[in-house]
Structures are given as C-alpha cells and as structure tokens.
Amino acid sequence: MAFKPADNIQDLQYFGEFGGVNPSISDSSTYTFLSAKTMFDTFEGNADGCYLYSRHSTPSNLYLGKALAAMEGTETANVAASGMGAITPAILQLCKAGDHVVSSRTIYGGTYAFLKNFAPRLNIETAFVDITNLEQVESSITKNTKIIYCETVSNPLLEIADIEALSKIAKKHNLQLLVDNTFSPLSLSPAEMGADVVLHSLTKFINGSSDTMGGVTCGTQDFINSLRSVIDGANMLLGPAMDSLRAASILKNLRTLHIRIKQHSENALYLAEKFEADGLKTVYPGLKSHSGHELFKKMMNKEYGFGGMLTIDVGGIDKANELMELMQERNLGYLAVSLGFYKTLFSAPGSSTSSEIPEEEQKEMGLSDGLIRFSIGLDNDIARTYKMMRECMVEVGVL
Numbered sequence: 482m483a484f485k486p487a488d489n490i491q492d493l494q495y496f497g498e499f500g501g502v503n504p505s506i507s508d509s510s511t512y513t514f515l516s517a518k519t520m521f522d523t524f525e526g527n528a529d530g531c532y533l534y535s536r537h538s539t540p541s542n543l544y545l546g547k548a549l550a551a552m553e554g555t556e557t558a559n560v561a562a563s564g565m566g567a568i569t570p571a572i573l574q575l576c577k578a579g580d581h582v583v584s585s586r587t588i589y590g591g592t593y594a595f596l597k598n599f600a601p602r603l604n605i606e607t608a609f610v611d612i613t614n615l616e617q618v619e620s621s622i623t624k625n626t627k628i629i630y631c632e633t634v635s636n637p638l639l640e641i642a643d644i645e646a647l648s649k650i651a652k653k654h655n656l657q658l659l660v661d662n663t664f665s666p667l668s669l670s671p672a673e674m675g676a677d678v679v680l681h682s683l684t685k686f687i688n689g690s691s692d693t694m695g696g697v698t699c700g701t702q703d704f705i706n707s708l709r710s711v712i713d714g715a716n717m718l719l720g721p722a723m724d725s726l727r728a729a730s731i732l733k734n735l736r737t738l739h740i741r742i743k744q745h746s747e748n749a750l751y752l753a754e755k756f757e758a759d760g761l762k763t764v765y766p767g768l769k770s771h772s773g774h775e776l777f778k779k780m781m782n783k784e785y786g787f788g789g790m791l792t793i794d795v796g797g798i799d800k801a802n803e804l805m806e807l808m809q810e811r812n813l814g815y816l817a818v819s820l821g822f823y824k825t826l827f828s829a830p831g832s833s834t835s836s837e838i839p840e841e842e843q844k845e846m847g848l849s850d851g852l853i854r855f856s857i858g859l860d861n862d863i864a865r866t867y868k869m870m871r872e873c874m875v876e877v878g879v880l
C-alpha cells in the first residue's frame with residue numbers, strides 16, 4: 482500500500498488541557514516532581530511521561546516531533562533549534578575520533594563546511610563522492626566508515642539519491658544511512674526506502690513562512706533516546722534545543738504542508754517546462770531531461786509532485802545578478818537565500834549558499850557561477866508570473 486505521509490499527520494489527535502483544539506503550549510523551562518524518587522528515575526531515563534528540563538524535552542516539542550515522525554514513518558523524532566542543530570549532533574552521536582563518513586559532495590553548504598572543516602578537528606574524516614555513482618560510494622567505504630550521508634534532492638544541483646540502493650550498501654557494510662530530506666518533504670519518504678535517520682531543516686518548506694528556524698531528527702526510539710541522553714547525548718549536551726513557543730507555531734504550519742507542497746510543485750513544473758521550451762538550461766526533477774527523473778518518479782509519493790526547487794543557468798554571475806535584481810524590482814520574488822516561502826526566492830548559490838565550497842570543487846561538481854536557484858512560491862496565477870519573468874529575461878538579454 483502506498484505510503485501516505487500527510488494522512489499520517491492528520492490522523493493524530495491533539496487536545497489542549499482545557500479541550501482546546503490546539504495543544505496547550507508548555508511555557509516552562511523546568512518541571513516539578515511529586516516525589517523525589519521520580520526525579521531520580523527520570524534522570525536515569527526510565528520515567529516515561531515525565532518531563533525534566535526543557536533542553537531534554539517539552540510537551541510542545543514532543544507533539545511536533547510526533548507529527549514529523551508520523552510524516553516520515555519513523556518510530557519517533559527529536560526537534561532542534563535549527564537544521565544544523567539537528568544534523569551536526571546526529572553525525573557526532575554516530576562518529577567518534579578516528580571514524581569516517583562517506584558523504585555526497587553536493588549537499589547544503591553548512592553541512593559541507595561542517596564535514597570538511599570542523600569534523601576533522603575531532604579527527605572525523607569525510608570522503609566526498611558523486612552520490613549518483615554507487616560504485617564510487619561503495620569503494621569509498623573504509624574500515625572506519627560509520628555513516629553514509631546524503632540529501633534526497635541535493636542542494637543546489639537537484640541530484641537525486643537512490644535511497645533504496647544506498648540503503649543496501651549501508652546495510653551490507655553495517656553503516657547508518659543519514660538522509661537530509663529538506664528539499665522534498667511529503668514528495669519523498671526516505672525512511673520508507675531504508676534510510677536509518679531522516680533529517681530536516683524545518684526553517685524551509687515545513688514551517689513555510691520564513692519566520693523561524695527549526696530542525697528535526699527522525700529515527701528509531703533507541704537512536705533518539707541516545708541523542709537525548711543526559712550522560713552522552715549530543716542534542717542534550719551540545720544544547721541546540723527548540724523553544725516550545727516555536728514548536729507550537731511550526732506544528733500549526735505543518736497542518737497545511739500538503740496543500741502548499743502541491744502548489745509549490747505545480748508552479749515549479751509549469752515554470753520549468755516553459756523555461757526549458759524557451760531554450761534556458763533548466764534543471765528540475767520533474768523534467769524528462771533531468772537525469773534523476775525516472776528515479777524520482779519511482780520513489781515519489783505521487784500526489785505531491787516534484788517539489789518547488791528549480792535552477793536555471795544564465796551563463797555568468799553578472800547576468801544572474803542583473804536578472805535577479807530586476808525580478809525583485811518587479812516583485813516576482815525576493816533575492817534571498819532559504820526556500821519554502823509563499824513568495825519565490827532566488828539566489829546564485831556559487832556566491833551565496835554554496836560559497837563554503839572552494840571554486841575548484843564547485844566547478845568539478847558542475848556548480849557554475851551563472852546558476853540561479855529558485856524556490857518557487859505559491860503564486861495563484863503562475864502563467865502571469867511566467868510572462869513577467871520572461872519579460873525580465875528578455876530585458877537583461879538571457880532570452
């Protein structure tokens with residue numbers, strides 16, 4: 482039977498303590514215990530349903546985590562203060578000094594910088610690979626490798642990872658497969674295809690209103706317990722805890738995610754087809770010309786489409802900047818990093834979100850400086866948007 486992520490979220494039922502249709506927000510950093518013995522047990526990790534201190538967990542954070550676990554089909558989840566606040570503790574929980582990571586080379590710039598520049602300080606080394614080349618992935622595994630790391634749809638090149646095949650490789654070598662699913666919530670469900678841990682920046686599509694940061698780690702109860710351990714849990718001890726007020730507001734936005742994703746996908750597909758027909762170098766997983774198109778189609782939860790992210794290459798950074806400034810002037814979107822907003826956002830990754838990646842390596846992975854990344858908005862009349870964008874393109878001379 483097909484996996485139904487949005488239905489899984491909808492099937493959860495929450496009430497506030499006074500019968501409110503939204504759960505009450507836990508506006509407390511610490512919690513009382515009726516008996517001292519229970520406090521001791523909670524520290525030992527064996528008092529279910531008791532709250533200790535809000536860096537560990539809060540009712541509001543658990544509600545949000547439960548909904549996100551339902552969405553990804555994992556046993557449970559732990560929310561964090563940002564995407565990086567979920568990603569880096571998950572990696573550090575699984576890797577100690579001397580361990581090794583095999584990672585896709587086209588990943589979010591911050592994750593790349595963490596693995597490339599920060600983790601080596603802790604003697605954790607990473608082999609960066611072309612994640613679509615499964616032989617290269619497998620041959621990069623060493624006796625010290627602990628995890629394979631990738632994004633389902635990569636940032637910014639929109640490469641598609643074959644999660645089932647990667648999971649087979651991970652299982653064969655006794656590794657954990659960690660997948661960042663920020664670009665494709667609802668459309669793709671990595672845990673259903675064998676990923677061990679699914680990560681998200683909630684800052685993007687899931688919250689969808691560009692007003693807060695957040696992150697989540699979805700996985701087994703054992704793994705999430707280990708992250709929260711007061712003895713050696715990376716989330717508990719490094720402290721990237723989400724605030725309850727934020728958790729409550731993200732949970733409310735999550736309720737409309739399925740409607741938003743369908744609209745983002747519909748609009749992005751419309752524009753991608755038009756741009757490509759106009760002769761622009763366009764990358765969108767929903768286009769037949771995309772090398773990962775068939776793979777995406779095989780993996781996707783059909784009703785949500787191919788997502789809201791697309792790129793075009795206008796040949797050089799000057800043209801890219803000129804076009805983005807003009808589109809912003811005409812109010813077609815904002816020249817801003819991030820994604821998943823109601824309004825279209827565009828940026829040139831080579832000089833912004835991926836500038837952590839040295840120019841040489843950018844070239845090698847196919848990240849050219851004329852690349853513009855679009856997060857397509859929820860425009861009601863996308864045909865009108867296209868006409869206006871086309872006018873801008875003609876004016877700056879890329880069409």
Ligand SMILES: *Cc1c(COP(=O)(O)O)cnc(C)c1O
Nearest residue numbers: 563564565589636663682684695
């Ligand atoms: C934004 C982003 C992150 C980091 O999330 P923050 O919430 O900014 O910390 C990680 N992965 C991907 C794919 C992202 O787009």
